[in-house]
Amino acid sequence: VYTGEMYEYRKQHDKDNKPLIEAAFVSGDIKPEAEPIVGKDVTEEIRKKARELGFGEVGFTKYDRRYTYKSKKGWVKYEHAICLALEQDYWQTQTIPSMQAEFAHFGTYEEEGAYALELAEFIRSLGYGAQVHSPNDNSAAYIPMFVEAGLGQLGANGQLLSPHFGSRARLMIISTDAEVTYDEPVDYGIHKFCEQCQVCVNRCPGRALVKEKVWWRGAEKHKLMYDRCRPVMATYEGCGVCMLVCPIQRYGMPSVMEHFVETGDILGKGTHNLEGFEIRGKGYFGPDELPSFDRGFFDFPHGTKDEWLFDQFKKKLEERGSASEDDAKEFADELAEILTEKTGYDAGL
Template identity: 60%
Template sequence: MLKIGHEVVRPGMYVGDAEVTIPVPEELETVPGIPLNNREVDWYAREYPLETQNITERASRDWANSIRDTHVEMREIRKEHDNLNRPLIMAARLTGDQEPTGTASGEDVTEAIKAKCRELGYIEVGITAYDHRYTYQSKKDWVLFPHAICLAYEQDFEPTQTIPSVDAEIVHSSTYRTEGAAGLEIAKFIQGLGYRAQVHSPNDNTGPYIPMFVNAGLGSLGACGYLLTPHVGSRCRIMIITTDANVTHDSPVDYGIHAFCQVCQVCVNRCPGRALMRDKVWWRGIEKHKLYFKRCRPVMARYLGCGICMKVCPIQKYGMSTVMTHYAETGQVLGKGTHDLEGYELEGKGYFGPGELPVFEREFFNTMPNGDTENWAFENLKKQATEAGGAVSDEMIAEFKQQLETGLSQSRDNIGMMEMEDYI
């Protein structure tokens, strides 16, 4: 039995469920939240502000969509999601300008808001300051209010265990829509309390939300790049609502996950694209496991959105309390090395059990374009000219011109992308 450094007590997953206790062995203790250097975070936010990959990686996004659309069933699922989700996004965009419908009492409304969120089915609710350092450049002028209500909605267990699959993609999309609709109800509730609220749609993000969830004590950043929450790990979809309500902020928590992921490594070992890094690095002022995008998206595009790093995470499958209790008692990672946790099947490739990984040719990864459409057009022109010994033909210029015009005419807005028969 390992020596326990501290215990974390969390509310039950749903209203009426018993509290859960998460033992954190002393050897896994690090810091509440995540190790970070605020000066570096500030500097990167100022000098290299974040932007959504829908813009910075538009070329690979369009390429991935063209690959995915060869799977007829997946294309229909995505188009249905777009049609159902578009009005939710549009409604969320209007919330920041809506006036309160009630009169503020001046009392702290933290518990009232949290109770309403739980009533509507959110499994994790926490409040922290909205961190503008993580706002996408294209959304800088959109965020209005200082407090971020962080919300996590469970993705159904059974379909998620079939990742990568059509069923898993269906529940992935439907969970976003369910929590998006519930978020609009929360905004109305806050307005009724006499305050303003702005819904940040989970499919129209203003930035990466995980840093604020960590600050609100709702989990830790995992080696997979997902937020690992106490009850369901990465098997949830997250969103935030910002408000000017009179609320109290929560604090970050040391769940032991920052160190545990270094011990576990199941997602790192099982990633079919070898896109997850074994060791942590300092990136934009934060110590984390860095994901290698160029090895991730090609697999996601060809294999039903992939998500294997979610499927094989023991926290997702068994819950943080169960996994940490097992580790404290045995020094072992629950499920590691078993087919139950680590096995998966790739369409057309077959089944891969513990220790087995698919093999892809180099071209599998190298054919994916990078950057936005305009930059990729220029890279193509340079490549063609180089292969021609430095000569630039009229045909090359005409092709470059067409690609450049296409890129410059593309919408940078999520709704606009959906209207172009694209998807979020």
Template identity: 60%
Template sequence: MLKIGHEVVRPGKRSGEATVTIPVPAELEGVPGIPLEQREVDWYAREYPLESINYTERASRDWANELRDQHAEMREIRKEHDKLNRGLIMAARQTADVEPTVEPTGEDISEAIKAKARELGYLEVGITAYDHRYEFQSKRDFTKLPHAICLAYEQDFEPTQTIPSVDAEIVHSSTYRTQGAAGLELGSFINSLGYRAHVIHSSDATGPVIPMFVEAGLGQLGACGYLLTPHAGNRNRLMMVTTDAEVTYDKPIDYGIHAFCQVCQVCVNRCPGRALMRDKIWWRGLEKNKLYFKRCRPVMARYLGCGICMKTCPIQKYGMKNVMEHYADTGQVLGKGTHDLEGYTLEGKGYFGPGELPVFDRGFFDMPHGTIEDHAFEQFKENAKAAGGEVTEEMVDELKAEIGRAMGQKYDAVAMLDASLDVDADYI
């Protein structure tokens, strides 16, 4: 039995359920939230502001979507989701301009917000300051309200265990829509208490939200790159509502995850693309396990969105309380080395149990990189090189056409949905 360093008490999984106590062994204790250097975070935010991967890697995004759409069932699922999701995104954007319906009382409404969020089905809810340092450059001033209500909605358990599969992709999409609708209800509730509320749909996020979720005490960053929450691990979908309401901020918590993931490593070991780093590095002022994007996206594109790092997380499967209690009792990671946790099937490749990984051919990971114009110029150089350095008029015309297409692209979330659906912006 390991020495327990401290215990974390969290609300029950559902509204009205008893609180849950999570033991954190002393050997796993670290800092609340995540190790970071504030000055470095500030500097990177100022000198190298973040930008959406939908822009910086648009070439591979378009490539991946074309590849996924070759799967007829997945293509129909995506189109249906995009049609339904578009209305939710537009409704969420409109909340930025909605005025409160009554005069505020001036009372702190933190607990009222949390109770309502739980009533609406959110698994986790916490409140912190909206942090502009984690904002995409293209989303600057998208929201002007100072407080961030961080909301995590649980993705259904059973379909998630079938990852990668069509069923898992269906529930993944439907969870985003369900939480989007719930967010609109929460925003209306805050308006009814006399305050403004800007609902930010997850598909229209202003930047990477996990830092604010960690600051609000809802979990810690896992080796898989997801937020690991107490009840569902990484099996959540995240969104925010910003507000000017009278609220009290929550505080970051040390759940022991920062150290536990280095012991566990199941997601790292089971990733078919070998896209997860075993060791932590410092990145933009944070200490974390960095995802290797170039080895992740090709697998996601070819295998139903992948998600194996979600499926194989023991905290997703068994819950943080059970995992930490088992570790405290035995020094072992619950489920590690078992087919129940680690096994998965890849279409056309077969089943892979503990210790088994697929092998791909040399060209499997080849994909375009960067923006559309970046990729166009790289193709231009390759063509010229292949021609012995000769630049033909045809090559120049092709480059001009691609640059023109790039300049005409829109990177707004709704505009990209419209483009992928090949419809006019007012089709709904």
């Protein structure tokens, strides 16, 4: 579904990012470089170093294994989570959906992946283990841990709304056995604000966000309808309109919350400045305007990448009765790429 430009960019990004993912995958196996000072709390040393590297949000909490993905259940080594958020470029973000915004999106992942490897080295120099959870090979659903670490709250758009840059952040974690003190959750008033705001819900091009919260997997939240979201994301440069139109992302939490408390109104709501966006090939959409899609647009592949690949290969065999050498090679190459992405190891077949 990608445009040619987007496909080539993602291909290059994956190539550039591969060494970072591989280094992160084995980072937990590297031994500390020194003996720790027994009884010394190193929380603030790590926080200071993380901020020097460029991370805007840094928090400490327990690594909550309830949120670990099935594929990473046996991989996570340490009990403490260092939650790290790196801000993506403000002005590029305001061009969502666009290639410029995607450059900011994926470029930020590349930057923080490298910063985290450096931070892990620093933690080892203090005498402790450090396991980097690559932002491009996530081990878990991270937002609940960021909330526990006091770094924000879950917004109606399904993203972490942080006090410093709203949802304009890319999240990752380093787990460690270092002696650290956990931060506490903070009620920033996001839940009450989102109940009244609803701009992201109303402006979603795919109508994928819902107004009312539901209980889902043990949490009360605004549930994203994946089948309505993913086709738009894949077709239109990652979409991200829900990030773009969030007042907290656009204007900053202090300004938005002060305005909300003083007036009861949502800063920017109903204006072109906040709610306007343009979609390639469909034009500009201001307040109360949304694009339309034909019914087949949302007929999208389900399952994992390898399941989809096998399904497509099976259909090709059924249609043709056999597979050529070129078909078989193409299938093997694509499968190897998927397995490499999933495992972190080169799975050349």
